Amino acid sequence: MKHVTSADGTLIAMHEDGAGPTVVIVNGALSTARDAAEIARAFAEAGLRAITYDRRARGDSGDGAVAAPEREVEDLAAVIAASGAGAAVIGHSSGAVLAQFAAGHGLPMSHLFLSEPPFRFGEDMPAADLEDRLQAAVDDGHSEGAVVLFQREAVGLPEPFIEQFRASPAFAQIAPLGRSTIYDALVTRRASTPSTEMREVRMPVTSLCGVETMPILVTAASRLAEMMPDAEYLQVPESVGHRMDPEATARIVVARVAG
Template sequence: MDKNITSRDGTPLAYESAGRGSTIVLVSGAMSTGATVAPLAAPLSERFRVVVYDRRGRGASGDTPPYAVEREVEDLAALIEAVGGEAALYGVSSGGALALRAAAGGLPVRQVAVYETPYAMSGEHLEERARYTERLTAALAEGRRGDAVELFLRLTGLGEAVIQGARQSSMWAGMESMAQSLAHDDAVMGDGGVPRELLSSIGVPVLSIAGDASPAWMREAARAIAESVPRGTYRTLGGQTHMVEPDVLAPVLAEFFRA
């Protein structure tokens, strides 16, 4: 990241941009940084000015306590102001929930696209999310960063053998360094359910996308978002999972953002 701004509460935020044209800000999900969405920025920058940034608590950005979701919305407000005063937003996974909150909060956002924002679609899933929140909060309070990462990986559906293999990998130290930000994403997701009242207040066009190879509940959640906003559209991408391929997603986003 080659540029820095300061958010309203004094937190430094790192970002970079590429391309020319109307601005799109890419919002990453849990356990990720701006670098994670950079492969998507490359094809989009052929037609747009694309901005990627490190959300607070990760990468080269700071993390001023105490955390509140409103601070992350203020981060986006400061970033949008710095890059021209208006932008479209794309958010992946829990980053989609943040993008939707920003649009509902009245930021100068012209369009929002989200990919597989993982809202719970059943009572059982909501209970699982509540247990995750409780255990994550305890693990982070006790400094058990590795356990916090394990909790998140289990929530995503990874098996124990894969998780224990990850613990032995060279990537684990980096994952543990970002463990505290898991609480940020958990807060952004609220109670885990679809926030229909909040979504109903969004006045700009919203494109909600899912991969047709992802679990059915992911597609249901994406459809629920589109149905809850006044100007929502739902779309699936053939053969895609939660780890969507940038070259498949980019043309769909470009078509939406050109409109």
């Protein structure tokens, strides 16, 4: 692990695995670089140099005073700069929204892979005050409450699933990530409908969608393909339940960045 410094001075932790063409992996909500270790290893075994990093307010990375999507764009810019020229980027879930948002801001990427980005296109949006309530929960020291609120209102998980998850050992691992939910809520609201700059990015784009995933993600993948007719759209049968299959995803990525 090493740290790079973002534009506002925040330290961002990044990890490297393998050798070959570079691919930066941008995680989704309530996850850290550790959660991408399996896919990074699959990329490395396929002949790629995989870079994972802790998005700010997670893991070994720091955080700024005020949450904003632009700060996360700057973080990704710092990681790409430290990774060397010609890096491809793959984002999953809200990480895919962030990756495309960053590409629309002009970040250099050789190829952009979007895995099940939760674009809502302005429809069925979370309550307008969600980010304020997440911030209030964090300010009051209720990180767990922010996580539950995010799962309930931003993700739309059913209450029985949330309660079951709260009772599991896994919940203790993500409970400290309450502050990070503000960033995910902000970027998915700001980029609910991809802007002209996001739709007209200049690098090759591959949109990926698995099976047995949330309906909102299937709809988003279809509508994004309509809005970006030059983008490649692939269904990945091996990716089930809003999870990137490491080996299948590695085969897709290596064929496009190392072929």
